[in-house]
Amino acid sequence: MHRVWAIVERDLRRFRRSPVLMLMSVFMPLVQLVVLGYAFGGVIHNLKVGVVDEDHGLRAIKLKEMFQAVAANARTFVPAYYSDKGAAMYDLRNGKINGVLDIPPQFSRKVLAGAQPRIALVEDNTDQFSSAALGGVVNQMLPAFNSPPIPPHMTAVATLDVVEVYPYVPYIQYLLPGVIVLAIFVSAMIGGGIIFIDDKARGLHEGYLVTPIGKFELILGFTLSGAVKAIISGLVLVTLGSIIAGIPDPLNPLRLARLLLLVVATSLALISMMFLIVVRVSDPLVPRAIFGMLNTVLYFPSGAVYPQESFPGWMKAIAVVDPFTYAVHGFKQLILKNTGLMAVSGDLIFLFVFTALAMTAATLLFRRTL
């Protein structure tokens, strides 16, 4: 065991002397948290909508007034009035406005006659998020427009009451679990993969291999020292990230203790996976080249940025074996829902079993000769 500690000691002493590289593994995910957190999931405001009134009737005026009211309060859109439908469509196609609300001729008359009055919303659907927001607002407006001033006595219309279990979760908080796992991953990539291969290329491993150290002792030493570095960046993200994202009571000791356990499990799983990937690699270019691809393949199927329920089958299959999935799930429970350890026991078991399997495989594949 003293040999294992010698490997760990060497790596950690080096880490202490030149921590700049490892700071990157904390900094990059923090930037992602802040930028992505605010870039997505915000409420859309001030879409430009052209309004063309070809009817000029009373009902059309009422519709326009309601539209104006939404514009003044929710500020989802800003209306711009056109007298000519052609001009509005021209501006839509040239990207000056995001949509056109067209009230056709005879609209008021058809409303009064009950003859299927229709209005049209022409959307610029190249941006799905904007067009969905616009369509949603107009759709919500119509029932109010349709309901008579005095409701009829006979009401058999079902209504829906939605109960939200947790306080509103802004996107930045939704993103935090994934970003913590990402920080641990980047740290495993640099502190495990890249340093391992560079040391190998520089001949440092040759120094190890002429001593009577065993394969498993080497792998265990590399894994433990890499895990320590990954745990440090994971913990920084857990605390700093929670504060930035506005998670309530971020420094509660009990909560931090639970999170520490999950950080340790995640770090061990990701670092042992990294060694399994690079154990036979000797070209320093390889870890740098596969870094982005691994990141994409592991991070996005994990449900960190979008619900897994929307994924196609093959991506769900990746998610099942992806340690990111379990880590992200665990952090969501502990951070967003503040649950106990029972809620994440399945995740912890997966991560520890994954670590054991990956380390065994890496030891078997490790070459004790040059």
Added chain:
Amino acid sequence: MFDIEVENLAKRFGDFVAVDGLNFSVEHGEVFGLLGPNGAGKSTLIRMLTTLVPPTSGTARVNGFDVVRAQNDVRRSIGVIPQAMTSDLDLSAVENMSIFAKLYGIPREKRQRTIKALLQAVDLEQWADKPVKMFSGGMRRRLEIARGLVHEPKIFFLDEPTTGLDPVSRVSVWEMLERLKTERDLTVLVTTHYMDEADKLCDRIAIVDHGKLVALDSPLKLKASIPGKNILEVSFSGAPRDWSETIRNLPDVADVKTEENVFRISSNNGPRTTVALFEAARVANASVASLSVQSTTLDDVFVHYTGHQLRDTLQAPSAADSPFMLRPGRS
């Protein structure tokens, strides 16, 4: 019993034969030099003897232990200084040594004592706590020599220990090696490209080419083994006109070239030709104004056994040359 015994040792990489059936033994206390052109198989041989590369066929015993069957016994018996400088730049000299002492499982009290004594032996004790990245190439090499001895091995392997060092550092590295060898009763196997070093320091020299042993003997005998080609450069005052012809007829003279009034004489036996030259000059009433006799060097031996042609062959690119590495190592 020999400290190193090699029998029919061979290593093949695919179709390429790196080491082709070597046989030799190294006695205890010897400094054994391994010479050969680049790609001759020297490094592969050292790697097989130090358990880093398994042999394709044949056997090798180091300190009596088989390099395949008793790897850990071999590893405990040997100290290895690889060609690349492998100290950790971010760590201090003591830390570098301490890590290796721990890898060999040396107990704490002994560890501290040994490290201190070794750093003293290589004249680095005043830099013991300084990071190695501030060391010069020679200092790093000396540190590596100390590191390789931290577990008190019996046999020391060094692959080109002085390559890339300035002449002063080279001399100091060799002086330290010689002293440590005597103090610690070591057997040393070393490769080098510096023939003058090998000549002065090795008890025996093996010349390897194309994976085969082409010569093995003491430096003196190796030099005597090739057709003697001493060069005499001599000038005279009062030499007669047909002097050149007289010289040509002296014993053992192979060739004479004249530049101004300096004669360059190739001789198969320098001493005999020199004596005859003086005798001829006395008879002809001429006097020798200047004379220099150059004897065969190990360079001549090397070229004789390995041939003159340049060995331009392609080799696999080294990962250490990759531009993608962190903090490129100085070596």
